[in-house]
Amino acid sequence: MQTVKMYTTAVCPYCIQAKRLLQSRGVAAIEEVRVDANPQERLRMMEITGRRTVPQIFIGSTHVGGCDDLMALDGKGGLVPLLNGA
Helix, strand or coil: CCCCCEEEEECCCHHHHHHHHHCCCCCCCCCECCCCCCCHHHHHHHHHCCCCCCCCEEEECCECCCCCHHHHHCCCCCHHHCCCCC
């Protein structure tokens, strides 16, 4: 299973929804980077992704995007293969 990294904030409903979906697909651990607690991490996230909003989700080295992007990927059947390293 690929590592999952997610840029989040404490009270983001989309972050919670994305975490639930990932957990339902077998992800046991998500590396969370709290951008509300560390403004430098938000700047880093914006440099890497070109986006300001959270969540920003990485599976392995692949930038999936936000919650809507994650749900769309799952809807097309692409999430589980990506998690499994395909």
